Amino acid sequence: MAMLIDAIPPLESASIANITPKAITAKALARPPCDCNNHSPRGCDSFCEHFTEGIHCESCKKGFYGNATAGTPYDCTPCPCPGGADCFVDKNGQVSCRNCPAGYAGRLCDTCAPGYAKSATTGGRECEPIGHVEAEKIQFVGDFPNRRRRLTYKINAYLSRRH
Known part of the structure; x- marks a missing residue:
């Protein structure tokens, strides 16, 4: 154990006194940047912002769509689907909903499914089973x-x- 302690050079009191918050910040900023697509203000600590997720904040969270790797705060946009349905961009570049709520159908879950009709009691906003x-x-x-x-x-x- 004494051999290990002897191998460590003694610190000079002058070098410790010269460390300032500015020097520490400069050293921290000198670290290589993490590839989090500009969605993590604190570096690679798995804290993603702008509705992104993943190790490198590379995908949009559920309920959002877009290209999270573009690196802007507006990469992920809320899905236009009712009831919190998830969405994706189809092969034609159009947003499409997946897993529409019960009674809804269509690319954006904006029509009533077969056997359902717009409700007269809600001003046609909700699809209800026919004969309900x-x-x-x-x-x-x-x-x-x-x-x-x-x-x-x-x-x-x-x-x-x-x-």
């Missing part, structure tokens, strides 16, 4: 217990057949 009836939206007027019970039975039977 929401039990909570049915209102009874008057006090006719027997008729209400028969109607409720028929509604429940109808709803159970549809699902």
Whole structure:
């Protein structure tokens, strides 16, 4: 052990006193830059910004598309798909959604799938199964217990057949 300690040259007190924050920063900046495609402000520490991910921040996160290797803050763009569906750029260079939410279809999940239609109750914003009836939206007027019970039975039977 004494031999190892003797091999280390003694530090001069003057050299320690000359170390300044500016010198430390200059030495840290002299490190070779990491290839993180300008998406990591702290170098290669796996902290990717601008909606990128990967060892070198080389791909867009789920829910985003683009070329993350271009090196700008705007490389990854949010997918235009509803319900958080993922997207990709197809062979024609167009953005296409993958895994549309239930009831939706089309390149951008912007049409209703077969068996679904735009909902009249939501102003045509949502696709619902054709023949869909929401039990909570049915209102009874008057006090006719027997008729209400028969109607409720028929509604429940109808709803159970549809699902």
